[in-house]
Amino acid sequence: MSPNYNNIASVYDQMSFLVFGDIIMKSQVCLCKHIAPNSKILIVGGGSGLLLEEITKIHYSGLCITYIDSSSKMIDKARKRNIGKNNITFLNLAIESYLSNISFDIIITPYFLDNFNETSFREIWNILHNYLKKEGLWLNTDFNIPTKRKHHFLLKVMLLFFRITCGVETKKLPDIKKHFNKYYYDLIEEHNFVDNFISSVVYKKI
Numbered sequence: 518m519s520p521n522y523n524n525i526a527s528v529y530d531q532m533s534f535l536v537f538g539d540i541i542m543k544s545q546v547c548l549c550k551h552i553a554p555n556s557k558i559l560i561v562g563g564g565s566g567l568l569l570e571e572i573t574k575i576h577y578s579g580l581c582i583t584y585i586d587s588s589s590k591m592i593d594k595a596r597k598r599n600i601g602k603n604n605i606t607f608l609n610l611a612i613e614s615y616l617s618n619i620s621f622d623i624i625i626t627p628y629f630l631d632n633f634n635e636t637s638f639r640e641i642w643n644i645l646h647n648y649l650k651k652e653g654l655w656l657n658t659d660f661n662i663p664t665k666r667k668h669h670f671l672l673k674v675m676l677l678f679f680r681i682t683c684g685v686e687t688k689k690l691p692d693i694k695k696h697f698n699k700y701y702y703d704l705i706e707e708h709n710f711v712d713n714f715i716s717s718v719v720y721k722k723i
């Protein structure tokens with residue numbers, strides 16, 4: 518079952534800023550230079566849409582973005598963002614229910630794939646993989662499986678919080694990097710933050 522972020526949508530951005538400062542946004546924005554003009558983009562789990570404003574600073578027009586989030590309150594916030602003259606379709610649904618024959622140039626998953634246990638993650642990863650065209654880019658930003666004690670602890674607290682407030686199912690992170698490395702993807706660029714607890718990676722589908 519998909520998590521429901523409606524309960525915390527009104528305070529989500531402030532909360533994440535409180536814990537990580539501007540790293541959550543910086544870690545997403547650092548990949549945006551890979552967005553080519555006039556791209557067809559799928560953003561999944563974008564939340565309140567802060568990233569849309571950052572993308573608009575780089576491309577004021579010409580992008581065709583499908584923006585999917587399962588929280589109606591997050592989508593309501595995202596709709597109010599400055600999107601310039603880009604063409605954005607907002608869809609309030611779980612990615613598992615999305616059906617389309619569009620092939621995207623770019624898929625963006627910002628702190629989205631960490632919501633799922635290994636089984637659900639693989640299902641969702643496959644869905645997204647099929648929507649990305651050959652040689653398309655997948656910009657993924659997420660938490661890594663921690664190697665440091667303090668990050669283990671922080672992750673436990675975060676997952677417990679999101680389980681109680683949003684019904685996030687997973688008790689440990691899926692191995693996202695391992696999955697990309699195993700299937701059809703070249704690693705193009707990687708940035709690490711917070712002592713490697715967070716990674717922003719550009720993958721190219723081969």
Ligand SMILES: C[S@@+](CC[C@H](N)C(=O)[O-])C[C@H]1O[C@@H](n2cnc3c(N)ncnc32)[C@H](O)[C@@H]1O
Nearest residue numbers: 519522562563564586587588591611612627628
């Ligand atoms: C941890 S938040 C990340 C929000 C934002 N990207 C950020 O970086 O702050 C995860 C987002 O994914 C959405 N979400 C969770 N499961 C989903 C699903 N199955 N399909 C689409 N969106 C989903 C939630 O509603 C939430 O907005």
